[in-house]
Amino acid sequence: MTDVVDKETRSRIMSSIKGKDTKGEVFLGRALWKVGPRYNRRNYSGLPGKPDFVYLGLRAIVMFNGCFWHKHQCRICKQPASRKWKEKIDANRDRDRRNLKKLEEAGWRIFIVWECAVPPKGKASYEEVAGIIRGWVLGDAPNMQFSASDGLIELPAELEFQGDSRE
Numbered sequence: 001m002t003d004v005v006d007k008e009t010r011s012r013i014m015s016s017i018k019g020k021d022t023k024g025e026v027f028l029g030r031a032l033w034k035v036g037p038r039y040n041r042r043n044y045s046g047l048p049g050k051p052d053f054v055y056l057g058l059r060a061i062v063m064f065n066g067c068f069w070h071k072h073q074c075r076i077c078k079q080p081a082s083r084k085w086k087e088k089i090d091a092n093r094d095r096d097r098r099n100l101k102k103l104e105e106a107g108w109r110i111f112i113v114w115e116c117a118v119p120p121k122g123k124a125s126y127e128e129v130a131g132i133i134r135g136w137v138l139g140d141a142p143n144m145q146f147s148a149s150d151g152l153i154e155l156p157a158e159l160e161f162q163g164d165s166r167e
């Protein structure tokens with residue numbers, strides 16, 4: 001597959017997309033802030049993988065994951081055609097797993113919201129998701145994830161993302 005921009009430009013574009021807050025993350029952050037309890041850190045570099053929302057006292061972490069970058073094998077996630085990008089995405093997923101494992105071992109609970117669950121692609125409103133997360137943050141349920149394909153489910157113990165078995 002030929003690209004319309006050169007390699008360097010492509011890398012720059014892709015990394016800038018990845019580094020930035022996505023709209024979904026911003027909307028989720030607002031909704032979480034509104035319903036409370038309020039997170040203490042955003043994109044916290046003090047923990048593996050710079051988690052999006054961190055509740056320090058409650059030892060809970062909420063992450064908003066783009067389906068493409070984090071290789072969620074759902075209907076909205078079109079995997080890249082080129083091998084180079086496929087490898088990059090696989091590397092992202094492996095890094096995610098390692099980070100989640102480290103967080104879990106350090107006693108953090110983790111909640112992942114997948115992009116496909118919320119607008120513009122998904123049906124659940126940000127307020128709805130924030131309400132679910134509120135209950136989770138204040139409770140003692142295990143690691144959970146919320147997506148369009150699986151709804152609200154427990155994150156598997158080995159933190160394999162749902163869908164990997166379909167590969």
Ligand SMILES: [Zn+2]
Nearest residue numbers: 067072074116
């Ligand atoms: Zn998805």
